[in-house]
Amino acid sequence: MLKPKGETRDERELRQVATTASGNCDGWGLLTGGLVPGQFGELQGLPEWLQAVSPFHHSPAMPVEAFDPVPIVVLGLVAVGGAVLAASLIRHRDLTG
Incomplete structure:
Protein backbone atom coordinates (compact mmCIF):
# COMPACT_ATOMS: atom_id res chain seq x y z
CA MET A 1 0.00 0.00 0.00
CA HIS A 58 -32.75 -22.19 -9.27
CA SER A 59 -32.10 -24.65 -6.44
CA PRO A 60 -34.99 -27.05 -5.79
CA ALA A 61 -37.06 -26.78 -2.62
CA MET A 62 -36.24 -30.31 -1.45
CA PRO A 63 -39.22 -31.39 0.66
CA VAL A 64 -41.72 -29.96 -1.82
CA GLU A 65 -40.03 -30.56 -5.19
CA ALA A 66 -38.21 -33.60 -6.52
CA PHE A 67 -34.43 -33.40 -6.44
CA ASP A 68 -32.92 -32.23 -9.73
CA PRO A 69 -29.10 -32.42 -9.75
CA VAL A 70 -28.60 -30.14 -12.79
CA PRO A 71 -29.07 -26.76 -11.01
CA ILE A 72 -26.91 -27.89 -8.10
CA VAL A 73 -24.10 -29.03 -10.42
CA VAL A 74 -24.27 -25.79 -12.42
CA LEU A 75 -24.22 -23.65 -9.25
CA GLY A 76 -21.28 -25.71 -7.96
CA LEU A 77 -19.35 -25.19 -11.20
CA VAL A 78 -20.03 -21.45 -11.09
CA ALA A 79 -18.80 -21.34 -7.47
CA VAL A 80 -15.61 -23.27 -8.32
CA GLY A 81 -15.01 -21.02 -11.33
CA GLY A 82 -15.45 -17.93 -9.17
CA ALA A 83 -13.04 -19.31 -6.57
CA VAL A 84 -10.43 -20.08 -9.22
CA LEU A 85 -10.81 -16.59 -10.70
CA ALA A 86 -10.52 -14.98 -7.25
CA ALA A 87 -7.40 -17.01 -6.41
CA SER A 88 -5.84 -16.04 -9.74
CA LEU A 89 -6.58 -12.35 -9.21
CA ILE A 90 -5.18 -12.43 -5.68
CA ARG A 91 -2.03 -14.17 -6.87
CA HIS A 92 -1.40 -11.55 -9.58
CA ARG A 93 -2.05 -8.38 -7.60
CA ASP A 94 0.71 -5.83 -7.26
CA LEU A 95 1.88 -5.59 -3.66
CA THR A 96 5.13 -3.72 -4.25
CA GLY A 97 5.23 -0.18 -3.08
Missing part, protein backbone atom coordinates in the same frame (compact mmCIF):
# COMPACT_ATOMS: atom_id res chain seq x y z
CA LEU A 2 1.44 3.35 -0.97
CA LYS A 3 1.65 5.94 1.76
CA PRO A 4 0.46 9.36 0.61
CA LYS A 5 2.71 12.26 1.58
CA GLY A 6 2.01 13.60 5.02
CA GLU A 7 -0.23 10.70 6.07
CA THR A 8 0.09 9.78 9.72
CA ARG A 9 -0.14 6.27 11.12
CA ASP A 10 -3.62 6.99 12.50
CA GLU A 11 -4.85 8.19 9.12
CA ARG A 12 -3.43 5.08 7.44
CA GLU A 13 -5.11 2.79 10.00
CA LEU A 14 -8.42 4.63 9.58
CA ARG A 15 -8.20 4.18 5.79
CA GLN A 16 -7.54 0.45 6.23
CA VAL A 17 -10.53 0.06 8.57
CA ALA A 18 -12.77 1.96 6.15
CA THR A 19 -11.62 -0.21 3.24
CA THR A 20 -12.29 -3.40 5.20
CA ALA A 21 -15.72 -2.19 6.32
CA SER A 22 -16.58 -1.29 2.75
CA GLY A 23 -15.59 -4.76 1.56
CA ASN A 24 -17.72 -6.38 4.27
CA CYS A 25 -20.71 -4.26 3.29
CA ASP A 26 -20.23 -5.18 -0.37
CA GLY A 27 -20.21 -8.88 0.50
CA TRP A 28 -23.32 -8.71 2.66
CA GLY A 29 -25.03 -6.60 0.00
CA LEU A 30 -24.35 -9.23 -2.66
CA LEU A 31 -25.68 -11.98 -0.41
CA THR A 32 -28.82 -10.01 0.44
CA GLY A 33 -29.32 -8.96 -3.19
CA GLY A 34 -29.18 -12.58 -4.28
CA LEU A 35 -31.18 -14.06 -1.43
CA VAL A 36 -34.15 -11.70 -1.21
CA PRO A 37 -35.34 -11.82 -4.86
CA GLY A 38 -34.89 -15.59 -5.05
CA GLN A 39 -36.59 -16.50 -1.79
CA PHE A 40 -39.12 -13.72 -1.34
CA GLY A 41 -39.58 -12.42 -4.90
CA GLU A 42 -42.90 -14.13 -5.44
CA LEU A 43 -44.28 -12.73 -2.18
CA GLN A 44 -43.09 -9.25 -3.16
CA GLY A 45 -44.57 -9.53 -6.65
CA LEU A 46 -41.20 -9.19 -8.41
CA PRO A 47 -41.07 -10.09 -12.11
CA GLU A 48 -39.85 -13.60 -12.99
CA TRP A 49 -36.70 -12.32 -14.75
CA LEU A 50 -35.63 -10.51 -11.56
CA GLN A 51 -36.25 -13.60 -9.44
CA ALA A 52 -34.19 -15.66 -11.90
CA VAL A 53 -31.14 -13.43 -11.26
CA SER A 54 -30.78 -15.03 -7.83
CA PRO A 55 -28.89 -18.34 -7.69
CA PHE A 56 -31.18 -19.41 -4.84
CA HIS A 57 -34.16 -19.29 -7.23
Whole structure:
Protein backbone atom coordinates (compact mmCIF):
# COMPACT_ATOMS: atom_id res chain seq x y z
CA MET A 1 0.00 0.00 0.00
CA LEU A 2 1.44 3.35 -0.97
CA LYS A 3 1.65 5.94 1.76
CA PRO A 4 0.46 9.36 0.61
CA LYS A 5 2.71 12.26 1.58
CA GLY A 6 2.01 13.60 5.02
CA GLU A 7 -0.23 10.70 6.07
CA THR A 8 0.09 9.78 9.72
CA ARG A 9 -0.14 6.27 11.12
CA ASP A 10 -3.62 6.99 12.50
CA GLU A 11 -4.85 8.19 9.12
CA ARG A 12 -3.43 5.08 7.44
CA GLU A 13 -5.11 2.79 10.00
CA LEU A 14 -8.42 4.63 9.58
CA ARG A 15 -8.20 4.18 5.79
CA GLN A 16 -7.54 0.45 6.23
CA VAL A 17 -10.53 0.06 8.57
CA ALA A 18 -12.77 1.96 6.15
CA THR A 19 -11.62 -0.21 3.24
CA THR A 20 -12.29 -3.40 5.20
CA ALA A 21 -15.72 -2.19 6.32
CA SER A 22 -16.58 -1.29 2.75
CA GLY A 23 -15.59 -4.76 1.56
CA ASN A 24 -17.72 -6.38 4.27
CA CYS A 25 -20.71 -4.26 3.29
CA ASP A 26 -20.23 -5.18 -0.37
CA GLY A 27 -20.21 -8.88 0.50
CA TRP A 28 -23.32 -8.71 2.66
CA GLY A 29 -25.03 -6.60 0.00
CA LEU A 30 -24.35 -9.23 -2.66
CA LEU A 31 -25.68 -11.98 -0.41
CA THR A 32 -28.82 -10.01 0.44
CA GLY A 33 -29.32 -8.96 -3.19
CA GLY A 34 -29.18 -12.58 -4.28
CA LEU A 35 -31.18 -14.06 -1.43
CA VAL A 36 -34.15 -11.70 -1.21
CA PRO A 37 -35.34 -11.82 -4.86
CA GLY A 38 -34.89 -15.59 -5.05
CA GLN A 39 -36.59 -16.50 -1.79
CA PHE A 40 -39.12 -13.72 -1.34
CA GLY A 41 -39.58 -12.42 -4.90
CA GLU A 42 -42.90 -14.13 -5.44
CA LEU A 43 -44.28 -12.73 -2.18
CA GLN A 44 -43.09 -9.25 -3.16
CA GLY A 45 -44.57 -9.53 -6.65
CA LEU A 46 -41.20 -9.19 -8.41
CA PRO A 47 -41.07 -10.09 -12.11
CA GLU A 48 -39.85 -13.60 -12.99
CA TRP A 49 -36.70 -12.32 -14.75
CA LEU A 50 -35.63 -10.51 -11.56
CA GLN A 51 -36.25 -13.60 -9.44
CA ALA A 52 -34.19 -15.66 -11.90
CA VAL A 53 -31.14 -13.43 -11.26
CA SER A 54 -30.78 -15.03 -7.83
CA PRO A 55 -28.89 -18.34 -7.69
CA PHE A 56 -31.18 -19.41 -4.84
CA HIS A 57 -34.16 -19.29 -7.23
CA HIS A 58 -32.75 -22.19 -9.27
CA SER A 59 -32.10 -24.65 -6.44
CA PRO A 60 -34.99 -27.05 -5.79
CA ALA A 61 -37.06 -26.78 -2.62
CA MET A 62 -36.24 -30.31 -1.45
CA PRO A 63 -39.22 -31.39 0.66
CA VAL A 64 -41.72 -29.96 -1.82
CA GLU A 65 -40.03 -30.56 -5.19
CA ALA A 66 -38.21 -33.60 -6.52
CA PHE A 67 -34.43 -33.40 -6.44
CA ASP A 68 -32.92 -32.23 -9.73
CA PRO A 69 -29.10 -32.42 -9.75
CA VAL A 70 -28.60 -30.14 -12.79
CA PRO A 71 -29.07 -26.76 -11.01
CA ILE A 72 -26.91 -27.89 -8.10
CA VAL A 73 -24.10 -29.03 -10.42
CA VAL A 74 -24.27 -25.79 -12.42
CA LEU A 75 -24.22 -23.65 -9.25
CA GLY A 76 -21.28 -25.71 -7.96
CA LEU A 77 -19.35 -25.19 -11.20
CA VAL A 78 -20.03 -21.45 -11.09
CA ALA A 79 -18.80 -21.34 -7.47
CA VAL A 80 -15.61 -23.27 -8.32
CA GLY A 81 -15.01 -21.02 -11.33
CA GLY A 82 -15.45 -17.93 -9.17
CA ALA A 83 -13.04 -19.31 -6.57
CA VAL A 84 -10.43 -20.08 -9.22
CA LEU A 85 -10.81 -16.59 -10.70
CA ALA A 86 -10.52 -14.98 -7.25
CA ALA A 87 -7.40 -17.01 -6.41
CA SER A 88 -5.84 -16.04 -9.74
CA LEU A 89 -6.58 -12.35 -9.21
CA ILE A 90 -5.18 -12.43 -5.68
CA ARG A 91 -2.03 -14.17 -6.87
CA HIS A 92 -1.40 -11.55 -9.58
CA ARG A 93 -2.05 -8.38 -7.60
CA ASP A 94 0.71 -5.83 -7.26
CA LEU A 95 1.88 -5.59 -3.66
CA THR A 96 5.13 -3.72 -4.25
CA GLY A 97 5.23 -0.18 -3.08
